[in-house]
Structure formats: C-alpha cells, structure tokens
Amino acid sequence: MRLVLAILIPWLQFFTIGRYWAGVICLLLQITLIGWLPAAIWSIYALVNYETDKKIEKLVAEQDSPEFFSNYARKAPASSDQNGGGDE
Numbered sequence: 001m002r003l004v005l006a007i008l009i010p011w012l013q014f015f016t017i018g019r020y021w022a023g024v025i026c027l028l029l030q031i032t033l034i035g036w037l038p039a040a041i042w043s044i045y046a047l048v049n050y051e052t053d054k055k056i057e058k059l060v061a062e063q064d065s066p067e068f069f070s071n072y073a074r075k076a077p078a079s080s081d082q083n084g085g086g087d088e
Contacts, residue, residue, distance in 0.1 A: 010043030017050045
C-alpha cells in the first residue's frame, strides 16, 4: 500500500513514515510535473530505507532479549567427545 502511495502521492508517503520536512520539500518538488518523477523516486527510496531500518530494529530487539541467547545455546551442537579431549 505504501509503495502505491509513494508512486502516486510521494509527499504524503513521507508523512506516513514520520519525515514531515521531507514531505514538505517533496510537495514543493511535486508541484511541477518535471519534479514529480524525482519526487516519486525519492519517496520510493525513502520507503525502502524506512522498511530496512524497521527490520534492523526488530532484529536488534530480538538479539537483546534473553530468549535469543537461550535459543542459541539450545541449538549449539553437542560435543561427541565425552572426555573433552581432541581427535586422539
């Protein structure tokens, strides 16, 4: 939905992701027909960066949680050597 919004009404898409000043600048750029295409490209680029930032924030939040480390420890391979020695 946001992608369609970014193509058709680029300035409004900036407001949906919380970049208000960019939305105003994009609106001024979009007023001319020549500026509409760069405004749409800029809006799509900003949307992709916004979605990437959200994914990164989600991954960082998951890594900071205690469940992340307990799941990692559970998935660790068990040693086949009972004595703790090498391949002797």
